[in-house]
Amino acid sequence: MHPAPSVxxxxxxxxxxxxxxxxxxxGALPGHGPWHFALxxxxxxxxxxxxxxxxxxxxxxxxxxxxxSQWRTSWLSREGCAAVVTLILLAPVALxxxxxxxxxxxxxxxxxxxxxxxxxxxxxxxAQLKTVPRWNHPVTPLLFLGYAIAGGSILSGEGxxxxxxxxxxxxxxxxxxxxxxxxxxxxxxxIGSATGLGDLGKVRVFERGxxxxxxxxxxxxxxxxxxxxxxxxxxxxxxxxxxxxxxxxLGGPHWPVVVLATLCHIxxxxxxxxxxxxxxxxxxxxxxxxx
Amino acid sequence: MTMLPGPTPKxxxxxxxxxxxxxxxxxxxACKGWNDQGYGAPLSDQNPYGADPSGTFLNRVHxxxxxxxxxxxxxxxxxxxxxxxxxxxxxxxxxxxxxxxxAEDGIVLVxxxxxxxxxxxxxxxxxxxRELDPAAGVMKxxxxxxxxxxxxxxxxxxREPACVRTCPTNARHFGDFADPDSKVSRLxxxxxxxxxxxxxxxxxxxxYLPPRRKGAAEASPLAPLLDIRATGLAGWLDRVLGKx
Ligand code: SF4
Ligand code: SF4
Ligand code: SF4
Numbered sequence: 001m002h003p004a005p006s007v008x009x010x011x012x013x014x015x016x017x018x019x020x021x022x023x024x025x026x027g028a029l030p031g032h033g034p035w036h037f038a039l040x041x042x043x044x045x046x047x048x049x050x051x052x053x054x055x056x057x058x059x060x061x062x063x064x065x066x067x068x069s070q071w072r073t074s075w076l077s078r079e080g081c082a083a084v085v086t087l088i089l090l091a092p093v094a095l096x097x098x099x100x101x102x103x104x105x106x107x108x109x110x111x112x113x114x115x116x117x118x119x120x121x122x123x124x125x126x127a128q129l130k131t132v133p134r135w136n137h138p139v140t141p142l143l144f145l146g147y148a149i150a151g152g153s154i155l156s157g158e159g160x161x162x163x164x165x166x167x168x169x170x171x172x173x174x175x176x177x178x179x180x181x182x183x184x185x186x187x188x189x190x191i192g193s194a195t196g197l198g199d200l201g202k203v204r205v206f207e208r209g210x211x212x213x214x215x216x217x218x219x220x221x222x223x224x225x226x227x228x229x230x231x232x233x234x235x236x237x238x239x240x241x242x243x244x245x246x247x248x249x250l251g252g253p254h255w256p257v258v259v260l261a262t263l264c265h266i267x268x269x270x271x272x273x274x275x276x277x278x279x280x281x282x283x284x285x286x287x288x289x290x291x
Numbered sequence: 292m293t294m295l296p297g298p299t300p301k302x303x304x305x306x307x308x309x310x311x312x313x314x315x316x317x318x319x320x321a322c323k324g325w326n327d328q329g330y331g332a333p334l335s336d337q338n339p340y341g342a343d344p345s346g347t348f349l350n351r352v353h354x355x356x357x358x359x360x361x362x363x364x365x366x367x368x369x370x371x372x373x374x375x376x377x378x379x380x381x382x383x384x385x386x387x388x389x390x391x392x393x394a395e396d397g398i399v400l401v402x403x404x405x406x407x408x409x410x411x412x413x414x415x416x417x418x419x420x421r422e423l424d425p426a427a428g429v430m431k432x433x434x435x436x437x438x439x440x441x442x443x444x445x446x447x448x449x450r451e452p453a454c455v456r457t458c459p460t461n462a463r464h465f466g467d468f469a470d471p472d473s474k475v476s477r478l479x480x481x482x483x484x485x486x487x488x489x490x491x492x493x494x495x496x497x498x499y500l501p502p503r504r505k506g507a508a509e510a511s512p513l514a515p516l517l518d519i520r521a522t523g524l525a526g527w528l529d530r531v532l533g534k535x
Binding site: 001057058059060061063064066067068069070072073074075076077080125128129130131132188189191193194195196197200201202203204205206207208209210212213214215216219220282283284287288 | 417419
């Protein structure tokens with residue numbers, strides 16, 4: 001699949017943002033006043049900025065509001081709705097830093113839960129697609145939730161949780177690649193089943209039907225992105241999990257450490273997300289003899 | 292509305308004959324021609340006269356070589372367009388309600404005024420039947436020529452999809468698969484029409500009719516004449532050279 005920068009940035013930033021909002025909602029970083037409120041602003045900026053980035057790849061972004069309408073069947077629509085509900089639920093909790101709004105812990109708890117629900121809906125946009133076997137597996141939601149929790153705990157300076165979350169993410173990442181590399185073969189679609197000619201004999205592409213490129217080739221058979229995959233996997237594994245965990249353990253709860261650990265984590269997440277798209281093979285590639 | 296309508300009283304679709312299709316691309320051209328001026332945004336081309344042209348099409352014809360274990364290889368031309376699936380995943384994933392399946396005849400369409408061009412429906416389609424038009428920013432797909440098949444302004448014989456009407460070998464047939472006596476249902480039953488990638492659960496309406504099995508080419512009656520035995524000097528040379 002085509003690793004569109006807007007979608008990579010969207011999933012990384014909004015994942016981190018909603019993860020961070022979940023920790024703030026749960027009462028991590030207790031405090032009051034404008035400086036504490038600034039943390040909420042950061043969380044909202046990441047989450048909303050990510051959502052806005054995702055509209056850059058739309059053909060007609062001015063109609064994006066329509067995407068809230070089909071929550072009964074569409075995970076993409078559910079994601080939009082869940083994101084808005086989360087942001088609305090947590091708004092009073094954030095404002096409680098500036099205004100005397102009373103005890104909002106319950107609302108914070110609800111908002112935190114909805115943050116995770118939002119992450120889950122994002123992951124299901126990919127995990128639901130039977131056409132992309134690598135994504136179509138329960139490990140995909142685990143991966144997105146793992147990233148959100150690890151990123152959120154690192155950014156909120158929850159050292160002990162961050163270390164555990166990073167180690168869990170390490171395992172989930174490794175598992176996602178192990179499982180993912182086998183998925184296409186496991187699902188069992190081939191050029192024979194795609195054309196229905198497999199029962200007659202061995203099928204080979206003779207001519208593609210068009211010499212020029214098209215949307216399908218560009219969007220779903222983006223094979224050039226798979227170069228350097230092994231090196232990117234090591235970068236993703238190290239920077240999104242091991243490096244931030246080590247920084248948190250060695251550096252302690254000081255803000256320069258937190259910032260550095262978060263930046264490392266984001267770098268790793270970007271590498272992981274690039275691979276998530278670039279290495280995902282769509283069954284339509286079978287018609288073109290490509291994967 | 293992206294809820295699927297459930298079983299539809301009519302199941303309009305195509306039966307595509309892989310035996311008779313000669314891969315002439317006439318249906319590709321007819322489809323592009325008709326849909327360039329009818330339903331919704333035109334099918335745009337990018338850089339059409341430049342070094343790297345591309346464009347939006349609703350129908351593409353591939354060619355495959357099939358090598359049976361015990362017979363000569365066969366060339367099979369393979370038209371690929373929307374199969375108007377009964378359980379269309381492209382419809383349910385759509386966040387805006389732009390993609391829908393018609394309750395009355397099962398045709399899968401895109402309401403281009405509501406489409407945001409997110410491309411998710413094209414990801415959900417296993418058959419590559421949807422292409423996002425880069426100029427209009429909306430999703431394009433086969434409409435089953437809905438603006439022809441019910442069009443009273445056209446002469447009766449033209450009230451079928453452009454690709455079907457134009458095919459010089461009659462490889463594309465249009466009809467109602469819900470009616471067991473329709474031409475397409477009978478063709479599919481007689482010829483063993485099959486669905487593509489049925490395991491993915493999309494329940495395609497369209498059926499492909501398999502290529503008939505061809506026997507090995509018979510030996511030519513002139514074959515004995517090809518076995519020329521040289522005599523005289525040439526024969527002597529042939530024997531000597533053959534031994535070296
Ligand atoms: S062929 Fe593709 S676009 Fe057409 S109905 Fe089926 S899934 Fe949807
Ligand atoms: S591209 Fe248009 S029709 Fe397809 S899923 Fe997105 S909004 Fe729906
Ligand atoms: S039915 Fe119409 S829109 Fe569909 S492939 Fe044929 S000509 Fe194109």
